[in-house]
Amino acid sequence: xxxxxxxxxxxxxxxxxxxxxxxxxxxxxxxxxxxxxxxxxxxxxxxxxxxxxxxxxxxxxxxxxxxxxxxxxxxxxxxxxxxxxxxxxxxxxxxxxxxxxxxxxxxxxxxxxxx
Amino acid sequence: xxxxxxxxxxxxxxxxxxxxxxxxxxxxxxxxxxxxxxxxxxxxxxxxxxxxxxxxxxxxxxxxxxxxxxxxxxxxxxxxxxxxxxxxxxxxxxxxxxxxxxxxxxxxxxxxxxxxxx
Numbered sequence: 695x696x697x698x699x700x701x702x703x704x705x706x707x708x709x710x711x712x713x714x715x716x717x718x719x720x721x722x723x724x725x726x727x728x729x730x731x732x733x734x735x736x737x738x739x740x741x742x743x744x745x746x747x748x749x750x751x752x753x754x755x756x757x758x759x760x761x762x763x764x765x766x767x768x769x770x771x772x773x774x775x776x777x778x779x780x781x782x783x784x785x786x787x788x789x790x791x792x793x794x795x796x797x798x799x800x801x802x803x804x805x806x807x808x809x
Numbered sequence: 810x811x812x813x814x815x816x817x818x819x820x821x822x823x824x825x826x827x828x829x830x831x832x833x834x835x836x837x838x839x840x841x842x843x844x845x846x847x848x849x850x851x852x853x854x855x856x857x858x859x860x861x862x863x864x865x866x867x868x869x870x871x872x873x874x875x876x877x878x879x880x881x882x883x884x885x886x887x888x889x890x891x892x893x894x895x896x897x898x899x900x901x902x903x904x905x906x907x908x909x910x911x912x913x914x915x916x917x918x919x920x921x922x923x924x925x926x927x
Contacts (some may be wrong), residue, residue, distance in 0.1 A: 736919050782852055797859045804854065
Protein backbone atom coordinates (compact mmCIF):
# COMPACT_ATOMS: atom_id res chain seq x y z
CA UNK A 695 0.00 0.00 0.00
CA UNK A 696 1.40 3.37 -1.00
CA UNK A 697 2.13 5.84 1.75
CA UNK A 698 1.63 9.57 1.80
CA UNK A 699 3.35 11.23 -1.14
CA UNK A 700 4.44 14.83 -1.48
CA UNK A 701 5.75 16.90 -4.34
CA UNK A 702 8.05 18.49 -5.09
CA UNK A 703 10.86 17.18 -2.89
CA UNK A 704 12.66 20.48 -2.99
CA UNK A 705 11.44 23.94 -3.93
CA UNK A 706 13.50 27.09 -4.22
CA UNK A 707 11.75 30.44 -4.43
CA UNK A 708 12.64 34.06 -3.93
CA UNK A 709 11.11 36.40 -1.43
CA UNK A 710 7.68 37.65 -2.47
CA UNK A 711 6.90 34.73 -4.75
CA UNK A 712 4.24 32.10 -4.23
CA UNK A 713 4.87 28.42 -3.49
CA UNK A 714 2.53 25.49 -4.08
CA UNK A 715 3.09 22.19 -2.34
CA UNK A 716 1.12 19.03 -3.04
CA UNK A 717 0.16 15.99 -1.01
CA UNK A 718 -1.58 12.71 -1.78
CA UNK A 719 -2.93 10.81 1.23
CA UNK A 720 -2.96 7.10 1.86
CA UNK A 721 -5.82 5.43 0.02
CA UNK A 722 -8.93 5.46 2.21
CA UNK A 723 -7.79 8.40 4.31
CA UNK A 724 -9.97 11.50 4.17
CA UNK A 725 -8.08 13.83 6.51
CA UNK A 726 -4.96 15.71 5.51
CA UNK A 727 -2.80 17.75 7.86
CA UNK A 728 0.01 20.16 7.09
CA UNK A 729 2.89 20.91 9.43
CA UNK A 730 5.87 23.23 9.23
CA UNK A 731 9.24 22.15 10.61
CA UNK A 732 11.48 25.18 10.72
CA UNK A 733 14.93 25.19 12.24
CA UNK A 734 14.71 26.05 15.90
CA UNK A 735 10.91 26.14 15.95
CA UNK A 736 10.09 22.46 15.91
CA UNK A 737 7.01 20.92 14.30
CA UNK A 738 4.05 23.26 14.14
CA UNK A 739 0.52 22.50 13.02
CA UNK A 740 -0.57 24.51 9.97
CA UNK A 741 -3.86 23.22 8.56
CA UNK A 742 -6.31 20.35 8.78
CA UNK A 743 -8.63 19.30 5.94
CA UNK A 744 -11.28 16.65 6.12
CA UNK A 745 -13.82 15.70 3.46
CA UNK A 746 -12.86 18.69 1.38
CA UNK A 747 -13.29 21.27 4.11
CA UNK A 748 -10.81 23.20 6.19
CA UNK A 749 -11.45 22.06 9.76
CA UNK A 750 -8.94 24.25 11.49
CA UNK A 751 -5.67 26.05 11.17
CA UNK A 752 -2.72 26.73 13.41
CA UNK A 753 -1.27 30.07 14.38
CA UNK A 754 -0.10 31.10 10.92
CA UNK A 755 -0.93 34.19 8.85
CA UNK A 756 -3.59 34.05 6.10
CA UNK A 757 -0.95 33.91 3.36
CA UNK A 758 -0.72 30.24 4.27
CA UNK A 759 -3.73 28.62 2.68
CA UNK A 760 -4.71 25.43 0.98
CA UNK A 761 -7.46 23.21 -0.23
CA UNK A 762 -8.47 19.60 -0.45
CA UNK A 763 -9.69 18.10 -3.68
CA UNK A 764 -12.50 15.55 -4.22
CA UNK A 765 -9.91 12.76 -4.36
CA UNK A 766 -8.68 13.92 -0.92
CA UNK A 767 -5.32 15.13 -2.19
CA UNK A 768 -4.34 18.52 -0.91
CA UNK A 769 -2.44 21.61 -1.87
CA UNK A 770 -0.69 24.10 0.39
CA UNK A 771 -0.13 27.59 -0.96
CA UNK A 772 2.19 30.08 0.61
CA UNK A 773 1.88 33.61 -0.79
CA UNK A 774 4.28 36.53 -0.46
CA UNK A 775 7.10 34.28 0.66
CA UNK A 776 9.35 35.49 3.43
CA UNK A 777 12.80 34.24 4.34
CA UNK A 778 11.47 32.67 7.54
CA UNK A 779 9.14 30.46 5.52
CA UNK A 780 12.15 28.31 4.68
CA UNK A 781 11.36 24.96 6.28
CA UNK A 782 10.44 21.35 5.77
CA UNK A 783 6.69 21.10 5.12
CA UNK A 784 5.23 17.80 6.15
CA UNK A 785 1.89 16.44 5.10
CA UNK A 786 0.09 13.72 7.05
CA UNK A 787 -3.09 11.77 6.45
CA UNK A 788 -5.46 9.87 8.70
CA UNK A 789 -8.75 8.07 8.52
CA UNK A 790 -10.48 11.31 9.35
CA UNK A 791 -13.59 12.14 11.31
CA UNK A 792 -14.57 15.03 13.51
CA UNK A 793 -12.23 14.31 16.39
CA UNK A 794 -9.07 14.37 14.35
CA UNK A 795 -7.36 12.06 16.80
CA UNK A 796 -6.67 9.16 14.49
CA UNK A 797 -3.07 8.23 13.87
CA UNK A 798 -1.45 10.53 11.36
CA UNK A 799 0.92 9.04 8.83
CA UNK A 800 3.45 11.40 7.35
CA UNK A 801 4.93 11.91 3.93
CA UNK A 802 8.59 12.59 3.15
CA UNK A 803 8.11 16.35 3.13
CA UNK A 804 8.88 19.24 0.81
CA UNK A 805 11.95 21.29 1.60
CA UNK A 806 11.14 24.92 0.79
CA UNK A 807 14.00 27.36 0.54
CA UNK A 808 13.28 31.07 0.21
CA UNK A 809 16.17 33.20 -1.05
CA UNK B 810 -3.17 24.58 26.62
CA UNK B 811 -1.49 21.35 25.75
CA UNK B 812 2.27 21.00 25.94
CA UNK B 813 4.84 18.28 25.40
CA UNK B 814 8.31 18.45 26.92
CA UNK B 815 11.24 16.34 25.84
CA UNK B 816 13.98 17.55 28.13
CA UNK B 817 16.73 15.52 26.50
CA UNK B 818 17.93 17.40 23.44
CA UNK B 819 20.55 14.85 22.48
CA UNK B 820 21.56 11.43 23.77
CA UNK B 821 24.62 9.51 22.63
CA UNK B 822 25.17 5.87 23.56
CA UNK B 823 27.26 3.01 22.34
CA UNK B 824 25.58 0.26 20.36
CA UNK B 825 23.86 -2.45 22.44
CA UNK B 826 23.24 -0.12 25.35
CA UNK B 827 19.67 0.44 26.53
CA UNK B 828 18.38 3.99 26.26
CA UNK B 829 15.25 5.72 27.55
CA UNK B 830 13.75 8.83 25.97
CA UNK B 831 11.65 10.94 28.31
CA UNK B 832 8.36 12.65 27.49
CA UNK B 833 6.26 14.73 29.84
CA UNK B 834 2.95 16.21 28.74
CA UNK B 835 0.41 18.73 29.95
CA UNK B 836 -3.28 18.69 29.14
CA UNK B 837 -6.54 19.68 30.77
CA UNK B 838 -8.54 17.06 28.88
CA UNK B 839 -9.35 13.69 30.38
CA UNK B 840 -9.36 12.04 26.96
CA UNK B 841 -6.23 12.42 24.91
CA UNK B 842 -3.83 10.47 22.76
CA UNK B 843 -0.07 10.17 22.93
CA UNK B 844 2.24 9.27 20.08
CA UNK B 845 5.88 8.60 19.35
CA UNK B 846 7.38 9.25 15.95
CA UNK B 847 10.87 8.65 14.60
CA UNK B 848 12.50 11.02 12.12
CA UNK B 849 15.57 9.58 10.41
CA UNK B 850 17.92 11.85 8.42
CA UNK B 851 15.68 11.43 5.35
CA UNK B 852 13.12 13.64 7.10
CA UNK B 853 10.01 11.49 6.97
CA UNK B 854 8.24 11.03 10.31
CA UNK B 855 7.68 7.34 11.01
CA UNK B 856 4.82 6.41 13.34
CA UNK B 857 5.83 4.16 16.23
CA UNK B 858 2.97 4.02 18.71
CA UNK B 859 -0.39 5.56 19.70
CA UNK B 860 -1.79 5.30 23.20
CA UNK B 861 -5.06 6.71 24.57
CA UNK B 862 -5.38 8.20 28.03
CA UNK B 863 -7.47 5.32 29.35
CA UNK B 864 -4.94 2.65 28.51
CA UNK B 865 -2.03 2.73 30.92
CA UNK B 866 -0.80 -0.69 29.97
CA UNK B 867 2.84 -0.67 29.05
CA UNK B 868 3.65 -1.98 25.63
CA UNK B 869 6.56 -3.89 24.22
CA UNK B 870 7.27 -4.30 20.55
CA UNK B 871 10.52 -6.09 19.85
CA UNK B 872 13.32 -3.94 21.21
CA UNK B 873 10.94 -1.02 21.84
CA UNK B 874 8.89 -0.50 24.98
CA UNK B 875 6.73 2.32 26.26
CA UNK B 876 5.92 3.26 29.85
CA UNK B 877 2.78 5.41 30.22
CA UNK B 878 2.16 6.86 33.69
CA UNK B 879 -0.76 9.25 34.10
CA UNK B 880 0.25 10.01 37.70
CA UNK B 881 3.41 11.70 36.46
CA UNK B 882 2.07 12.71 33.02
CA UNK B 883 4.86 10.81 31.36
CA UNK B 884 5.10 8.57 28.33
CA UNK B 885 8.67 7.32 28.14
CA UNK B 886 10.19 5.24 25.37
CA UNK B 887 12.94 2.67 25.87
CA UNK B 888 15.09 1.00 23.25
CA UNK B 889 16.89 -2.10 24.45
CA UNK B 890 20.07 -3.32 22.82
CA UNK B 891 20.28 -0.21 20.69
CA UNK B 892 21.54 -0.43 17.11
CA UNK B 893 23.14 2.13 14.82
CA UNK B 894 19.96 2.12 12.69
CA UNK B 895 18.07 3.50 15.69
CA UNK B 896 19.91 6.79 15.26
CA UNK B 897 17.27 9.44 14.54
CA UNK B 898 15.30 12.25 16.11
CA UNK B 899 12.42 10.94 18.18
CA UNK B 900 9.31 13.01 18.78
CA UNK B 901 6.64 12.60 21.39
CA UNK B 902 3.26 14.11 20.49
CA UNK B 903 -0.13 14.76 22.06
CA UNK B 904 -3.64 15.10 20.64
CA UNK B 905 -6.59 16.18 22.73
CA UNK B 906 -9.99 14.67 21.97
CA UNK B 907 -12.53 16.88 23.67
CA UNK B 908 -11.30 20.38 22.97
CA UNK B 909 -12.04 20.18 19.28
CA UNK B 910 -10.00 17.11 18.57
CA UNK B 911 -7.75 17.76 15.66
CA UNK B 912 -8.31 21.49 16.02
CA UNK B 913 -4.74 21.99 17.06
CA UNK B 914 -3.35 19.02 15.23
CA UNK B 915 -0.63 17.14 17.00
CA UNK B 916 1.37 19.03 19.59
CA UNK B 917 4.96 17.87 19.33
CA UNK B 918 7.83 18.01 21.74
CA UNK B 919 11.10 19.49 20.50
CA UNK B 920 12.47 16.02 19.85
CA UNK B 921 15.41 14.04 21.18
CA UNK B 922 18.31 13.42 18.84
CA UNK B 923 19.49 9.89 19.52
CA UNK B 924 22.97 8.94 18.37
CA UNK B 925 24.00 5.31 18.50
CA UNK B 926 27.73 4.90 18.10
CA UNK B 927 29.15 1.66 16.75
